[in-house]
Amino acid sequence: MTPYEIIYKKRNGEALDPEEIGWFVAGYTAGRIPDYQAAALLMAVFLKGMDFAETTALALAMMNSGRVFDLSEIPGTKVDKHSTGGVGDKVSIILAPIVAAAGVPVPMVSGRGLGHTGGTLDKLESIPGFRTGLSFEEFRRILARTGLAMMGQTADMAPADKKLYALRDVTATVDCIPLIAASIMSKKLAEGTDGLVLDVKTGSGAFMRTLDDSRKLAETMAAIGKGLGKRMRAVITDMSQPLGRAVGNALEIEECVECLRGGGPDDLMAVTYRLGAEMLVMGERANDLESGERILRQIVSSGQGLEKFREMVSAQGGDPKVADDPKKIMAQAKFAINLKAGKGGYVNYMDTREIGMAGVGLGCGRLGMEDRVDPAVGFVFNCRIGDKVEARQELVTVLANDQGLGEHTGQRLAEAIVIGREKPAIPELILEAI
CATH class of the missing domain: 3.40.1030.10 (Nucleoside phosphorylase/phosphoribosyltransferase catalytic domain)
Structure with missing residues (x-):
């Protein structure tokens, strides 16, 4: 068994055996298989997919690469x-x-x-x-x-x-x-x-x-x-x-x-x-x-x-x-910037991914592992999809420790919240259970 053979097999769209997956994962974790071969296998999986048996085998191989917690001494169903x-x-x-x-x-x-x-x-x-x-x-x-x-x-x-x-x-x-x-x-x-x-x-x-x-x-x-x-x-x-x-x-x-x-x-x-x-x-x-x-x-x-x-x-x-x-014991931001609606109408859409990225840029999250999170900053929303809003009504309050950054973040949020003339369908919150 070699990394090349496993990569070749998956590149051709064939299913990998659990033994092959386990061997590859163990070898990569231990440093015996280089990044470039692991990257090649990942791309082959991305392009050719994995069936259920392969996916289960991969989950098990990664689980068994380290410690598995034993909580059996704790009574009840955990x-x-x-x-x-x-x-x-x-x-x-x-x-x-x-x-x-x-x-x-x-x-x-x-x-x-x-x-x-x-x-x-x-x-x-x-x-x-x-x-x-x-x-x-x-x-x-x-x-x-x-x-x-x-x-x-x-x-x-x-x-x-x-x-x-x-x-x-x-x-x-x-x-x-x-x-x-x-x-x-x-x-x-x-x-x-x-x-x-x-x-x-x-x-x-x-x-x-x-x-x-x-x-x-x-x-x-x-x-x-x-x-x-x-x-x-x-x-x-x-x-x-x-x-x-x-x-x-x-x-x-x-x-x-x-x-x-x-x-x-x-x-x-x-x-x-x-x-x-x-x-x-x-x-x-x-x-x-x-x-x-x-x-x-x-x-x-x-x-x-x-x-x-x-x-x-x-x-x-x-x-x-x-x-x-x-509020008494947690960090509080220095500046509050209110984002107001540019026009009246209904909140039609929110680009929630962009809202999240605006939060990361403000300091709520990290762009790199070395970045520090600012616990105090963020947003408070005063509107939901389907809400009727008037021109100049406050939509979001941005809490920031840098006023310029807070104002820039407010501009990003303004672009992420779409106001239209027609009332949209309200998104269903809980869609399915499996």
Whole structure:
């Protein structure tokens, strides 16, 4: 078996054996196979595709390249949730505490901002003192004590995926469904959970912009997990506009606290309750989605969700006063710039990817791994698709630490929000479940 033979086989459109995939992944991870041959195989996969057996074999090979967590000592059905990413998607930070308060253990390994999308770790780290760089032993101990823990990927978790993803990023092979599915599932399988609920985004702010591509990705990931004995559910949700009102790390934490107090935007809570109900059914704490949602609403209204959030923050080194008054302890931007409508009409469309990239340019995310995130900056939206607006009405507030950059960002947002004369169809929020 040689790298050349495997590349040649896939270049010709043939299916690779699990042994071939495992051998190649192990060799590349160990440094025996050079980047140029791995890049050639990635491009062959991008152009010729992979069948389900190949995709599963790739996910397993990457999972087995590092440590697989063992959470069997934690009682109950352990359930995680994964989102494919969007703008303003802060669901995990509300969801994990309320699901844990309902009795389902939630071990959550999250990521940083990627491209135009925000990262859960960056949001959590805007809480003073909050630690996401936990060891597995710390992660397990906090999970056992509080019922939830949220951390970043450890160096020894799926190292093959980390190496291959970096190569995909510079070889134009990122947006390939088999490679995306295997990458996500390799990390999720390594977590040691019993079940996984997937939130697969679709629309202008999603990596999969069409419903058909989102469905294919959801079906592939769900099938991989089920084939390996995991409980799986995938929900396709809309990302044609930011989720909630806030975009930006500290601003989104403030909005999460508002939601846990029983307020918060309807769209954000609708997605949170639906995904949470799926987790409760999976974790055998609810018989159906309706009763699951009812349980979660009660947890929020009683304050149990907020208290569980406070408990998690404290356990991971953060300042628990964030649950009382986030503005008092979190970084605040120096300048507020109001973007006003240039004309009256209806909000017809939002280029959510461009909104996300405007946020990255402002400091909400990173253009390179060495970039620093500014936790204070971001946007607060005062409009949704379908809203009627008057000329000069405030559409978005830009929070910035550099006035010139804030004004430039406002101009980018003005171009990303399209106002027309006719009222558009309101995007459906929850599209399908698989």
